[in-house]
Amino acid sequence: MNTDRAFLVIDMQQENGFQLHDLHRVIDNTAALINALRHAGIPVIYTRHINAVDGSDLPPGEPLDAAGRPLSYCAGTCQVAIMECLAPRLGDRVIDKPRYSAFHRTDLDQQLRELGVSRLIVSGVLTDACVLATVMDAFALGYRVDLIADACTSTTEAAHNAALLIMANWVYALELFSTAQFLKRLVGEPHQSCRPTEPDQFAHRPEQFVATIARLQTMLGLPRRNQE
Structure with a gap:
């Protein structure tokens, strides 16, 4: 098994408390990555965000319902289950986490180092x-990160792209790929990616946001999209 790399999903x-931009594309890309990386013998590790049913141990200000239960990722509900179409298989690992970062109060770092x-x-x-939180912590802990940009999403395309720019600006151990380009790299074919080479590489003024994203998308081999 190839153990110098691992795929972190x-x-x-199934959390349904908010709509995610272009989720079907992200699901399809994630499925393609899982299949290819399993075939390549690279470990697949899933994370699940889980909040205690009684609302205990939540960060200050976490939204609650009238009964004091967390509004999202509530333990014991279908919200916390991994999507059936991407479900773990025997041999895959699942990390349950109480905060944004997959490294916070989990044994993920220990498991990775053991592998x-x-x-x-x-x-x-x-x-x-x-x-974003996981990538920042991975960088701080000394990992290199291949981030698959079009296998991630957020509530809006603008929020997604803003986070990509933050990571491209300041995570020096990062390389960004589209799914298609990463799969080419996996099998040794010519590919393109974005590897930050200097601090604040994508610095921009507010009115330059769309043009800056277009520059990143071009580097990743992605079609330019109109921002929300």
Whole structure:
């Protein structure tokens, strides 16, 4: 088994409390990545965000319902189950986490080091919350990260892209791919990606946001999209 890399699938759960942009595309891309990486012998690790039913141990201000239960990712409900079409198989690992980062109060770092993993392939939701926090912590802990941009999403395309720019600007151990380009790389074919080479590489003024995203999409081999 190839154990210098692992695929981390972040929070692809049945949570239905909010709409996610272009989720069907993200599901399809994630499924393609899972199949290819399993075939390549690369471990697949899923995370599940789970909040205690009684609302205990939540960060300050976490939204609650009238009964004091968490509004999202509530333990014991279908919200926390991984989507059936992406369900783990025998041999896959599942990490349950109480906060955005998959490293916070979990044994993910220990499991990765026991596997000999030094590079994480990352996809999932939400780009501007759990994905962002996990990538930042992975960087701080010394991992290299391959982030699959079109296998991540958030509530809006703008939020998704803003998070991509933050990571591209400041996570120096990061390489960004589209799904198609990453799958080419996996089998040794010519491919393109975005590897940050300097701090604040995608610095921009507010009115330049759409043009800056278009520049990143071009580097990733993705079609340019109109931003929300």
